[in-house]
Amino acid sequence: MKTRFNRLFCSAALAALAGTAVAAEPKAMLGFSATSTQVERDLEGRFDAGLSAAAIRERLRLMAAEPNQVGSPHDKANAEFTLAQFRAWGWDAHIEVFNVLYPTPRAEGLELLGPHPFKATLTEPAIPGDDSSAHQSGGLPAYVAYGGDGDVTAPLIYVNYGMPADYDALQRLGLDVKGKIVIARYGAGWRGLKPKLAQEHGAVGCIIYSDPADDGYGAGDAYPAGAYRPETGLQRGSVQDLPVEPGDPLTPGYGAVEGAPRIPLAEAKTILKIPVLPVSWGEARPFLAALGGPVAPRGWRGALPITYHVGGSGVSAHMLVLSNWDQKPLYDVIAVMKGAREPDKWVVRGNHRDGWVFGAEDPxxxxxxxxxxxxxxxxxxxxxxxxxxxxxxxxxxxxxxxxLGSTEWAETHARELQNKAVVYINTDGNNRGVLSAETSYSLRRLFDEATSTVTDPETGVSVRDRALAAMQVRGLASDATPEQKTWAKIARDGGDLPVGDLGSGSDYTPFVQHLGIASINFGFAGEGQSGGVYHSAYDTFEHFERFSDPGFAYSVVLAKTAGRLVLRAANADLAPFQFADLASSVAAQTEELKKLVATGREHAVTQDRLLDQKAFALADDPTLSSGPPERESIAPTLDFAALDGAVTRLTASAHAYDQAAATAPTADRGAAADALLQGLEQTLTDPEGLPGRPWYRHLIYAPGLLTGYGAKTLPGVREAIEGRRWSEASAFIARTAAVLEAASARLDQATGVLTK
Ligand SMILES: [Zn+2]
Structure with missing residues (x-):
């Protein structure tokens, strides 16, 4: 009783704080009239009533019972189970098979040489009380996908997180990684960048370990006492060069269907050359403890009870990785329910099914x-x-x-998807906690509205209002980032729920980045503790039920949220897009780019002055053989006029459209406008794509070449400025302005249809 009272009290207090009632009075939703809004709300009530936490739990128990990575028997069994379920529920479902290059380890080894030799087991032994972890047969040992084959013996060197700034610091210590095996810790950036940068700097092998500071005992109690990564836990993962292009490396840009041509393995652009292995901190510790050389810089030290050294000479390691470079089958399950009014307009909803081992949380x-x-x-x-x-x-x-599965499917059906798909809605792993998302700008209002009608099970307010409260609290913290402060301000001022920009790292990538289909990616996180078993054999049913989402309440909330997005996108009289957020976002980004040029110029000028004064030589420790940084090229005056003009026009077109769309849409006018709206996000793409990676065609957002998953906005211009390639920056100002002009023209046409 007491708990229940507290819970209720808490909910009322939070609802009052957020200033909104949980069950809002029905007003017209985006794309709906007042009447059709009521019909849709009733439908959502019946949809919610059909959801069962018990059914969800039982499904996880079955699907996570055995290792289910690509090519495993249980992956296929899960596909067949999913197919049978969809059919039993009345969907028109089938399995689409693709054959893709998927290397799996054939032989591997990792040894420390010298006076205290050590041989890593590269396995994750069973955890007491976790029955699943004792049934790993059919699973694979420590490995990463798409590293190179190799048998190398070389000096070992520690490179902290292995990110670009770490290489700058190494250079200033007078050290390099040429001909060496690097050992990097997980964190601070995408996994695949660590071996990629190591390879570019001349390393011959790369070990990646999980430091307990980041997701082990330094963060919380280790499994099984708590949720965090135990001594034996390791993180598998992909090191494919994803920011260049995802998907099957042998069928770049087209579907890996039966009979499709395969390029030779040696020509594949997204496979690394050097061998890479992940290890647990328990097995990394002897390697790190044996390193000599300078003591690691302060920010490089983790939570192991040793003095961290950089190494680079003296201690050597031996690495062996040999893979089966054969093709494995992929099983995408596709289920269709035909639309009654506009059957050729599709709402696509996806989540992946393959895990690294059991994959209870992810995916x-x-x-x-x-x-x-x-x-x-x-x-x-x-x-x-x-x-x-x-x-x-x-x-x-x-x-x-x-x-692989989403990319090959999207490439195979590219033309049909570009003609029919209205929106793609993605989720991946999910936990107890607060809502967060990345979306196309045109879908922010839909997302804001839909999430305002889903109740958070812990607080009783809407998941949207809880997220807004969390953003304002975060923005108040002394270490808040500029973005967190901006979000807090938007949250306070009542704008649409702030969401992130789409980069990469899950299955929405081919839809939005390659085909230009407006997309949403979202989930709940922050309270469920799954980070310590991420991509490990300990991401099991047992761990998930104890630590990630006890009672499966947030699985139900995920289904409620996605269900609303899907059903509203499918049923709205007029496809539920809103464009003011697009115009204001692009306007703000353009101003950001101008500042980026100015601050870059200031930095280069100041550094030149310090180099002229020999300031670096005076400031540095002369016993460490460091050198001064290289001179940077100073930015010329970039002409942003074309972009400024395009932003002004887009702002006017977006507001005109939003106003026209708000005046009581009807289904027949909606259908006529839909034809224009469906392809609108595609106007923001350029068929030539981004420099060096033409698969990525979106000119408003892309995963950064040096961020991996994280988004870069106006990427053609921004990455050129960051790389100090000034003529490329000018060219992309013109190309980005051109896609914005095309979007404005398409919007004006849609406005014409609605106001005729
Ligand atoms: Zn996943």
């Missing part, structure tokens, strides 16, 4: 929610209801090694 916690949505929608269909637009539900295979 099955999202997959089981997606299936629950499909079950509830199937039950609605049995009552005679039909969506207005067609629903396409996808259970992707092969996401972990390189977004």
């Amino acid at each position: 099955l916690s999202g997959q089981i929610a997606l299936m629950e949505e499909a079950r509830s929608i199937g039950a609605l269909a049995r009552t005679g209801w039909r969506p207005a637009r067609t629903l396409v539900y996808a259970s992707w295979d092969g996401e972990e090694p390189g977004l």
Whole structure:
């Protein structure tokens, strides 16, 4: 009783704080009239009633029972189970098979040589009390996908996180990695960049370990006492050169279907040359403890009870990685429910199904929610209801090694998707906690509205209001980033729920970045503790139920949120886009780029002055053979006029459209406008793509070449400025302005249809 009272009291207090009632009075939703809004709300009530936490739990128990990585028997069994379920729920479902290059370890070894030799086991032994972890047969040992083959013996050197700034620091210590094996810790940037940068700097091998400071006992109690990474836990993962292009490396840009040509392995652009192995901190410790050389810089030290040294001479290691470079089958399960009014407009919803080992949290916690949505929608269909637009539900295979299942499917059906897909809605792993998302700008209002009608199970306010409260609290902290402060301000001032920009790292990538289909990626996180078993054999049903989402309440919330997004996108009288957020975002980014040029110029000028004064030589410790930094090229005056003009026009066009769309949409006018809106995000792409990576065509957002997953906005211009390639920056100012002009023209046409 007391708990219940406290809970209620808490909810009321939070609701008052957020200033909104949980069940808002129905007003017209984006794309709906007042009448059709009421119909949709009733439908959502019936959809919610069809969701069951118990059914979700049972599904996770079955699907996470055995290792289910690409090519494993249980991956195929899960695909067949998913197919049978979709069919039983009334969907028109099939499995699409692709054959992709997927290397798996054939032989591997990691040894420390010298006076205190040590041989790593590269395995994750069972954890007491976790039955799943004792049943790893069919799983694979420590490995990463798409590293090179190699048998190397070389001096070992510690490079901290192995990010660009770490190489600058190493250079200033007078050390380099040429001909050496680097050992880097996980964190601070995408995994694949660590071996890529090591290779570019001349290293011959790369070991990546999980330091207990980051996700082990330095962060919380280790498994099984707590949720965090134990001494034996290691992180598998992909090191494919994802920012160049995802998908099967042998079929770049087209589907890996039967009979499609394969390029020779040696020509594949996204496979590394050097061998890479992940290890636990327990097995990394002897290597790190043996290193000599200078003491590691302060920021490089982790939580092991040793003095961290950089090494670089004296201590050597031996690495062996040999893989089976054969093709393995992918099983994408695709389920369709045809739309009654606009069957050729598709709402696509996906989550991946393959894990690294058991994959309970990543990805099955999202997959089981997606299936629950499909079950509830199937039950609605049995009552005679039909969506207005067609629903396409996808259970992707092969996401972990390189977004393989979604990319091959998107490439195979590229033309049809570009003609029909209105929106793509993605989820991946899910936890107890607070809502966060990345979306196309045109979908922010839809996301804001839909999430305001889903109740958070812990607080009783909407998941949106809880996220807004969390953003304001975060923005108040003394270490808040500029972005967190901006979000806090938007949250306070009542704008649409702030969300991030789309980069990469999950299955929305081919849809938005390659095909130009407006996308949403979202989930709940922050309280469930899954980080310490991320990509480990300990990401099990047992761990998930204890630490990630006890009671599966947030799996249900994920299904409720995704279900609303899917159903509203499918049923709205007019496709639910809003463009003011696009115009204001691009306007703000343009100003940011101008500042970036100015601050870069100031930095280069100041550094030149310090070099002229020999200031670096005076400031440095003369016993360490460091050298001064290299001179930077000073930015010329870049002409932003074309971009400024395009932003002004877009702002006017977006506001005109939003106003026209707000005046009581009807289904017949909506259908006429849909034809223009469906392809609108595609106007923001350029068929020639980004420099050196033409697969990435979106000119408003892309994963950064040096961030891996993280987004760069106006990437053509921004990365050219960051790389001090001034003529490329000018060229991309013109190309980015051109896509914005095209978007404005398309918006004006849609406004014309609505106001005629
Ligand atoms: Zn995942």
